Amino acid sequence: MPEYTMTTKYLSLQHAMSQGTGKVSVRGWVHRERGSNKLKFIVLRDASSTIQCVFERQNFEKSWEEIDHLQIETSLELTGEIKKDARAPTGYEIAVQSYQLIGPSENYPLTKDQSIEFLADNRHLWLRSRKMTAILKIRSTIFAAIDDYFTKEGFYEYHSPIFQAVQCEGGSELFSVDYFGKKDVFLSQSWQLYAEPAIFALEKIYTIAPSFRAEKSKTSRHLTEYWHAEMEMAWSTFEDIMDHGEQLIKHVVKKVLETNAEELKLLERDVKKLEPVVKKPFVRMTYTEALKILKDKCKMKVEWGKDLRTIEEEKLTHLYDVPIICTRYPKKVKAFYMMEDPKNSEVVLGCDFLAPEGNGEIIGGSQREHDLEKIKNRLREQGEDPAQYGFYLDTRRYGSVPHGGFGLGVERLVKWICGLESIKDAIAFPRTMERYKP
Numbered sequence: 001m002p003e004y005t006m007t008t009k010y011l012s013l014q015h016a017m018s019q020g021t022g023k024v025s026v027r028g029w030v031h032r033e034r035g036s037n038k039l040k041f042i043v044l045r046d047a048s049s050t051i052q053c054v055f056e057r058q059n060f061e062k063s064w065e066e067i068d069h070l071q072i073e074t075s076l077e078l079t080g081e082i083k084k085d086a087r088a089p090t091g092y093e094i095a096v097q098s099y100q101l102i103g104p105s106e107n108y109p110l111t112k113d114q115s116i117e118f119l120a121d122n123r124h125l126w127l128r129s130r131k132m133t134a135i136l137k138i139r140s141t142i143f144a145a146i147d148d149y150f151t152k153e154g155f156y157e158y159h160s161p162i163f164q165a166v167q168c169e170g171g172s173e174l175f176s177v178d179y180f181g182k183k184d185v186f187l188s189q190s191w192q193l194y195a196e197p198a199i200f201a202l203e204k205i206y207t208i209a210p211s212f213r214a215e216k217s218k219t220s221r222h223l224t225e226y227w228h229a230e231m232e233m234a235w236s237t238f239e240d241i242m243d244h245g246e247q248l249i250k251h252v253v254k255k256v257l258e259t260n261a262e263e264l265k266l267l268e269r270d271v272k273k274l275e276p277v278v279k280k281p282f283v284r285m286t287y288t289e290a291l292k293i294l295k296d297k298c299k300m301k302v303e304w305g306k307d308l309r310t311i312e313e314e315k316l317t318h319l320y321d322v323p324i325i326c327t328r329y330p331k332k333v334k335a336f337y338m339m340e341d342p343k344n345s346e347v348v349l350g351c352d353f354l355a356p357e358g359n360g361e362i363i364g365g366s367q368r369e370h371d372l373e374k375i376k377n378r379l380r381e382q383g384e385d386p387a388q389y390g391f392y393l394d395t396r397r398y399g400s401v402p403h404g405g406f407g408l409g410v411e412r413l414v415k416w417i418c419g420l421e422s423i424k425d426a427i428a429f430p431r432t433m434e435r436y437k438p
């Protein structure tokens with residue numbers, strides 16, 4: 001390999017095309033290639049775009065053999081004259097004057113029309129596809145937008161441990177870890193129980209961190225490892241929690257529409273379906289109202305007290321062009337920490353945000369129960385020993401305040417915004433019940 005030095009000589013393909021004429025130096029990988037005895041056409045790809053480059057044999061007699069054999073994914077640096085060309089795939093073409101082969105590539109295993117399994121086995125290579133590149137760019141915008149939303153709203157970034165000794169969202173979905181022979185250690189399902197103690201110091205906090213769920217479900221919206229954007233806030237009302245969730249999603253969707261028009265187009269995402277999310281208020285309804293709507297409009301009968309299943313969430317979300325904030329679920333289907341509704345002790349001040357187009361739950365949040373005795377009873381009812389939660393219960397012993405928070409599954413948000421069939425394409429290396437390699 002030739003010596004590689006940091007240099008500003010090279011333009012990104014997008015910059016080169018915006019320059020439009022004259023001499024440019026660019027670098028990237030061979031995305032496509034075809035040739036004849038006299039000409040070799042390659043489509044060069046970099047992070048920003050693709051461009052057609054033409055080698056004329058008469059200018060490269062000595063190296064023609066090498067050029068003729070340039071294969072998919074070979075890395076190159078080249079210099080040439082750029083000009084508009086309506087026939088070229090991205091409207092520009094570079095007439096190559098000199099080049100340097102950086103890394104050869106032979107018999108690249110990915111070709112057209114390969115099975116989903118083959119692409120998953122070769123995920124490390126499939127990341128280079130235009131589709132995955134577009135998704136990963138949108139994902140990057142989403143992470144940055146979440147950070148700016150919370151920073152602008154005065155939240156501190158705060159980090160909780162990933163090795164945890166308590167369960168937050170149900171014991172059956174915990175991954176246990178062999179921690180030097182100790183078995184009561186789990187991978188985090190949520191930062192929440194370690195975030196609540198910190199609101200007494202920082203009041204408004206957020207994080208984006210991995211969460212782990214030993215989900216046995218093989219669905220298009222479950223991963224075993226996902227990125228979880230969570231917030232927790234002291235002195236909040238239930239309305240504050242829902243308002244932040246709504247404003248956060250509006251902010252993220254707006255940022256993606258402003259930043260990633262090109263990527264959304266490449267993914268053939270109908271942006272008209274995202275525009276109402278920015279402009280219109282979200283639909284708010286209680287669980288009990290949701291059951292009535294399901295019965296009247298979708299002819300689906302759900303017994304009061306049963307949690308909404310994926311199919312029911314799907315049907316509901318097809319009725320609206322903005323997310324639904326569904327509130328006040330039956331106490332027995334929700335986590336122990338959710339606050340009882342002061343007006344109806346059968347339900348909790350919890351909310352799920354259901355994304356349109358059949359996407360379903362993307363946020364789960366609640367006002368927290370801040371009464372020590374009530375929370376101990378809820379733990380016992382759910383088969384937990386309050387003694388294991390000593391550190392957590394101290395948050396209710398020393399200056400407890402009304403508070404609440406939510407968790408947003410970032411891959412679910414990416415899946416919805418990008419219009420993906422499966423959550424697996426919302427992350428570079430998806431982890432599911434069946435796949436943990438490569």
Ligand code: 4AD
Pocket residue numbers: 168169189190191192213215221222223224226228230231361362363364365366405406407408409410411412
């Ligand atoms: O509703 P969940 O379980 O809520 C909590 O974990 C709360 N402790 C959050 C909080 O209040 N701080 O999970 C929150 C979100 C879900 O709405 C969903 O978007 C995502 O996490 N999620 C998953 N995403 C991908 N794969 C899975 N297996 C997921 N499980 C939950």
